[in-house]
Each structure stands twice: as C-alpha cells, then as structure tokens.
Amino acid sequence: MATTTSTSGSGISAQSADFSATAACQDRTVAATLTGTADLTAKKALDDFLSRLHDTARSQGVAEVVVDFKSLAFMNSSCLKGFVTWICAVQELPPQTQYRIVLVSSPQMLWQQRSLHALSCLATDLVTLQS
Amino acid sequence: MDANPLLVSVTRRFVEQALENFVDDADLVSRVAMAAHELLENAAKYARQGKAVLSIVLDRVGDEEGQLTLRLINEANPAHIDRLREVFSRIDGCEDPLVMYVGLMRRNARDRDISGLGLARIRAEGDMTLNLDIDGEIATIAARATVPAVSHT
Numbered sequence: 001m002a003t004t005t006s007t008s009g010s011g012i013s014a015q016s017a018d019f020s021a022t023a024a025c026q027d028r029t030v031a032a033t034l035t036g037t038a039d040l041t042a043k044k045a046l047d048d049f050l051s052r053l054h055d056t057a058r059s060q061g062v063a064e065v066v067v068d069f070k071s072l073a074f075m076n077s078s079c080l081k082g083f084v085t086w087i088c089a090v091q092e093l094p095p096q097t098q099y100r101i102v103l104v105s106s107p108q109m110l111w112q113q114r115s116l117h118a119l120s121c122l123a124t125d126l127v128t129l130q131s
Numbered sequence: 132m133d134a135n136p137l138l139v140s141v142t143r144r145f146v147e148q149a150l151e152n153f154v155d156d157a158d159l160v161s162r163v164a165m166a167a168h169e170l171l172e173n174a175a176k177y178a179r180q181g182k183a184v185l186s187i188v189l190d191r192v193g194d195e196e197g198q199l200t201l202r203l204i205n206e207a208n209p210a211h212i213d214r215l216r217e218v219f220s221r222i223d224g225c226e227d228p229l230v231m232y233v234g235l236m237r238r239n240a241r242d243r244d245i246s247g248l249g250l251a252r253i254r255a256e257g258d259m260t261l262n263l264d265i266d267g268e269i270a271t272i273a274a275r276a277t278v279p280a281v282s283h284t
Contacts, residue, residue: 018140040136040172074143077169081239081246088240110161114256121233 014049028063035071038079070106143168162257169249170203178205194281228255
C-alpha cells in the first residue's frame with residue numbers, strides 16, 4: 001500500500017490509494033482538507049500527516065487548526081484513533097501553546113456527525129464542531 | 132470471504148447500497164455500514180488464515196418494527212479471544228455507551244499498535260447492541276439494531 005507524504009514551505013500533503021490530505025498555513029490558522037476514504041490502507045499516511053500538522057502548528061504558533069471532513073466518504077476506527085492521539089497531544093501541551101481545533105462536517109455525511117461529536121467529547125474546551 | 136483489508140471498504144459500500152433497497156432510513160443504513168466495516172476490519176487484522184463470514188439478516192414483517200443483525204464468524208487465536216472478552220466485559224457493563232467510548236479513546240490514546248475502538252464505536256456511534264459467543268476457537272460477534280416501523284402518515 002504505497003503512501004506519499006510531503007512538506008513544502010508551510011504546506012503539508014499525504015496520499016495513499018483512495019485517500020488524500022492537504023494543509024496550508026495562513027496567518028495564524030492552518031486549514032486542512034481530507035478527501036476519499038480513510039481506512040486501513042490510509043492509516044500510515046494519515047498518522048504521518050497529523051504528526052506533521054501538529055509539528056507545523058506548534059512551530060508556527062498558530063491559534064487554530066481547521067480540518068475539513070466534508071469530502072471524506074468514511075473513516076475507520078484506526079484512523080479515528082489518529083485524531084484521538086493528536087487531540088490528546090494538544091491537550092498535553094502547556095496551556096499557552098495549545099491551539100484550537102475545528103472539525104468541519106457535511107450534514108449529508110451522517111457518520112461524520114456521530115464520529116466528530118465523539119471526538120469533540122475528548123476535549124470540549126479545545127475542539128469545536130462546524131457543519 | 133478472505134478478510135483482505137482492500138476488500139473491507141468494498142464490502143462496506145456493498146452493504147450500504149444493498150440495505151438502501153430494503154430500509155428507508157439513511158441513518159440506520161449508515162450505522163450498519165460502519166458496523167460492517169469495523170467487524171470485517173477486526174477479522175482482517177485478527178482472524179486466523181484471514182477467513183471470515185459476514186451475514187446480514189433483516190427480520191421484519193411488512194412495515195412493522197423489526198431487527199437487523201450483522202453477524203461475523205471467524206477463527207481466532209486464544210490471545211485475541213481473551214481480548215474480545217475483555218472488550219465485551221467493558222461494553223456489557225457500561226451505563227452510557229458514549230462515556231465508555233470516550234473513556235476508551237483516552238485510555239488507548241498512547242497505544243501505537245492498536246486502536247481498540249472498533250467494537251465500542253459500533254455500540255456508541257452505531258447505537259447497536261453487541262453479543263459475543265465463543266465456541267472453542269470460533270468467535271461469533273452479533274451486532275443488532277432496531278429497524279423502525281414504516282410510517283404512512
């Protein structure tokens with residue numbers, strides 16, 4: 001299962017068979033977009049992407065990371081766990097270096113409403129939902 | 132089927148499309164498709180020889196309320212069966228599935244090897260009841276959801 005990841009300037013991208021992720025930093029916000037299906041074949045690419053997203057957010061001192069799930073058809077629990085690890089890592093930062101996380105869902109993607117709500121329960125002070 | 136990771140998403144989409152023909156409830160179809168994916172992925176990772184059988188039974192008379200059962204049968208090694216029993220004891224004993232699920236997320240956050248969230252996700256996000264039956268090295272997991280009656284108003 002080939003995966004590719006790259007970082008250029010303040011941009012990050014990752015790709016596997018049926019999954020891609022991109023992120024770019026502007027001002028004090030990182031905007032990330034996920035596309036395709038995040039299943040076992042995408043796990044490594046997504047984990048690498050989230051790790052670099054976290055590193056970028058910290059090094060650039062951003063206030064907010066916005067993740068757009070609207071074009072993501074499905075995410076399995078292994079990939080969901082990647083978000084759990086990321087959110088918990090942000091929670092463990094000193095309060096002054098923490099950043100907010102906004103998860104954007106599509107009302108038509110019913111799984112997104114349920115999964116992102118569960119993720120937001122991990123850190124209600126850091127994670128907000130938008131649809 | 133061979134529980135090949137590449138076939139899991141294909142099967143989820145098949146389950147989703149097939150159910151749409153029988154159940155007029157997009158939320159239920161979405162929950163059951165998610166559950167099918169998680170069950171099959173467990174089999175892809177842990178079933179002996181990568182073999183598993185997934186069945187779906189819709190038990191409903193006419194437009195009355197009914198029940199939908201997903202059942203996954205596979206051979207598993209003793210260590211995995213012990214882990215299944217541990218997960219099920221957590222699920223069976225919980226008062227609030229969402230609280231149990233979020234608690235499991237926190238507990239497993241640092242574990243790099245496994246997610247350990249699939250079955251709890253079926254219970255909490257899928258709002259399905261779960262049952263485990265072990266016969267020797269054969270594990271059968273049944274996930275059930277209520278299918279609402281069809282309203283003609």
